[in-house]
Amino acid sequence: EVQLVESGGGLVQPGGSLRLSCAASGFTFNNYWMTWVRQAPGKGLEWVANIKPDGSEKYYVDSVKGRFTISRDNAKSSLYLQMNSLRAEDTAVYYCGRAMAVWGQGTTVTVSS
């Protein structure tokens, strides 16, 4: 069974940093593109970033470019999202995804003073 378990969310002040993690199991991790998607309170889904199986290509939504970094450790079947210079508008539930097909339960990030 495919499982994706996110962690690392929490409350952080504007300008602060957080690192989200996603532990994957039940499939061959290094065969798949991986994705982060977020959902602000009461809003729709927004794609944040994705990364190629070997990590050689990464893509980001414009609003996070230069602030967020997606990475992966195929030996640990883990996906990461390093979030710096956080803003109030980054407040959301962040979902880890296998490609754009299977999602974890999400981790909540709240940016507030």
Place this chain on the structure above:
Amino acid sequence: QSVLTQPPSASGTPGQRVTISCSGSSSNIGSNTVNWYQQLPGTAPKLLIYSNNQWPSGVSDRFSGSKSGTSASLAISGLQSEDEADYYCAAWDDSLNGWVFGGGTKLTVL
């Protein structure tokens, strides 16, 4: 303002067939395939349709997808109360080099 345009709401009675539209442009729906997702309240999204009209394992064939030009549609037949959820379309955008979503459609079963 979402790149893909969906109606904010839709409704139907049990047993009816409802359709949700998704309008895009040549850089997204016009040149790439469309996924559809269902999101029940308080839960993660679930893939309903991929590659315009394909079902992931375990998804009911009451859900069907189609695409024509720069628009796509999700049809739900034999509407059931448990279909009450938010529905999103998504596609890769060649100009933005990223995935784009519709704003979502809240389906109410009357």
